[in-house]
Amino acid sequence: MEHEPIEQNLEKTEYPIEREVAMFKPWRQLKLRVGVSGDGFIQAIQDKGMQVHPYSQESMKSEDFILVDQETELALTVISVKELTGNDQASLEEIIDEAKKKGYQLCPNQVGPESRLQYEDQPKGEELIIGMKPIRNPDGIAELFAIENTNVGGKGEYRKLLLNEECGSDRLFNGWQKFIFLLPSK
Numbered sequence: 001m002e003h004e005p006i007e008q009n010l011e012k013t014e015y016p017i018e019r020e021v022a023m024f025k026p027w028r029q030l031k032l033r034v035g036v037s038g039d040g041f042i043q044a045i046q047d048k049g050m051q052v053h054p055y056s057q058e059s060m061k062s063e064d065f066i067l068v069d070q071e072t073e074l075a076l077t078v079i080s081v082k083e084l085t086g087n088d089q090a091s092l093e094e095i096i097d098e099a100k101k102k103g104y105q106l107c108p109n110q111v112g113p114e115s116r117l118q119y120e121d122q123p124k125g126e127e128l129i130i131g132m133k134p135i136r137n138p139d140g141i142a143e144l145f146a147i148e149n150t151n152v153g154g155k156g157e158y159r160k161l162l163l164n165e166e167c168g169s170d171r172l173f174n175g176w177q178k179f180i181f182l183l184p185s186k
Contacts, residue, residue, distance in 0.1 A: 025079075026075055026183060027076050027078045028119070030073070030074045030076055030115060031072070031118070032073075032108065032110050033068075033071055034071055036067070038057075038060030038113075039061070041114075042057055044113075045113065045116050048117065050117075050159070050160040050161065050162070052113075053162065053164060055163070056112070056162045056164050058137055059135045059137065059143060060113060062136070064109070064133075064136060068110055076111070076180050077104065077180070078128060079179060080177065080179075081173050081174060081176070081178075081179070082175030082176065084099060084179070085098045088175040089175060090172065090173055090175075091169065091171065092144075092167040095131070099179070104131070104182060104183070105182035105184065105185075106131055106133060106182065107131055107182055109130070109133065109135060109145060111130050111180065112162060113145070113162055115130070115145075115147050115180065116160065119147060122147065122148075122160060123149060124149050124158045125150070125151065126148065126178075127146055127148040127150070127178070128180050129145075129146045129173070129178065129179050130145040130146065131179040142166070142167050143165060143166055143167060144164065144165045144167050145162060145163075145165075146163050146164065147161070147162055148163060
């Protein structure tokens with residue numbers, strides 16, 4: 001019996017293979033601890049030689065910053081806006097809608113500082129945005145946490161940061177930008 005060449009089988013696939021492979025691919029486990037305050041996170045991140053942007057410091061002192069009340073282990077995934085939506089740009093609302101349709105869940109906002117603390121081997125130049133309920137800054141602007149290993153001043157000196165990404169209704173995220181979401185519970 002002859003088999004069709006692989007290329008022909010791929011062309012008959014209803015969805016692009018890249019999207020199927022990306023779906024539900026585990027990235028890493030993350031432990032959310034109890035008993036750590038916003039100030040405690042700031043100090044712990046700085047003690048590891050990393051930086052916390054002033055807006056992120058404000059966010060962790062906000063009443064919208066909610067900490068878990070019991071230690072929790074989470075399974076996380078990273079997916080690009082393009083993989084998730086199929087578009088070169090998308091609003092946060094579109095990104096979250098597509099994530100939920102595919103079974104992903106929003107992260108507790110504590111994932112932001114915990115990820116910065118625990119993801120010490122982040123590659124240079126990488127930025128990951130936390131798929132979470134936005135926190136409003138003192139000016140009322142909706143923001144998400146992001147973790148980044150950025151080139152400071154273009155001089156080849158990289159720093160690991162916890163920062164915030166504005167996510168108002170007029171903000172479009174580019175297809176190459178990557179978000180962290182929770183994998184579906186088993």
